[in-house]
Amino acid sequence: MKITIIGAGNVGVSTAYALILRELVDEIVLIDINKDLLFARELELSQSIAAFNFDTKITCTDDYVHSKDSQVVIFSAGVARKEGQSRDELFAINAKIMLECANNIKKFNNDPLFIIVSNPVDFLLDTLYESKLFSSKKIIAMAGVLDNARFKYEVGKKLNIKTSCIDTKLIGFHNDSMVLVKSQSKVQNKALNKVLNEYDLAQIEQEVKTGGAKIIKYLKTSAYLAPASACVRMIEALKSGEFLPICVILDGEYGIKEKAFGAMARISLDGVLEILELKLDDQEQIALENSLIQYNYK
16 A cells, blocks of 8 residues: 655654554655755655565655555644634634645645645645545545544543553534534443433543643644554555445535544545434433534534
8 A cells, every 4th residue: 555645744744653563555656845854764764664674665755646546635734723812713824735736746646545634634634625635535534533542542541451451432523512422432332421420421521532632732742653553553444345434525424414524434545435314312412412403514
């Protein structure tokens, strides 16, 4: 598999590094406009490959011609969110950058699987869909996997159990209006809302929704290791066929049509294969409806 990653910043290089460690790809092309950064990234990644005696081919470049015949393109370029800045405020800047990059990819690739990692993912995916550069099934965004990892982490921390024993689910936007589907989440095969009381669940939800902001506060930059890990999980899912919370263009699910929204989906190199519409309890349905109204989806 050949993957092109646009953006050699923290998220882009962390994704490349994780892909190398997991031995998931044959070739990685890392594209950026900063030539000094590219030089350093190529040295570090190449030395890492040599240290593990791997054969992954790595190319760090500012020329999109090297992206030719990529099966997957990961967009991680743009401006990172700063402390006190909402994801929505990033939109105008990052949408312009994304469309420019996507047009360059289109010159050398017909219809690759295009994964958006940069924020705000939901609205960037809407913008890419409206551009008609790629088919709707082949454009997706990452954030649900990251939010779900934060959900699983907080449950594990609260109960002091291994995250491998936890199965969480969520849907919606990558912001404070995301819907944690507690009624369909389980801990050691027991319903989450039967294991934890409402107060504990509310605490967990608050921690999940502020997880990214806390990292920005203390790190002084946005998260990158967990987003990269979430992105790699999506690449793994291309072969495993498992359902993951992924931002996709819906076709009537949850009453949403031709709009980007986070849902449980199954993907492959051919794009979105199946979307699983979760049964929500009354409280979750109200939360969903409120989020759709807030962003003019209804």
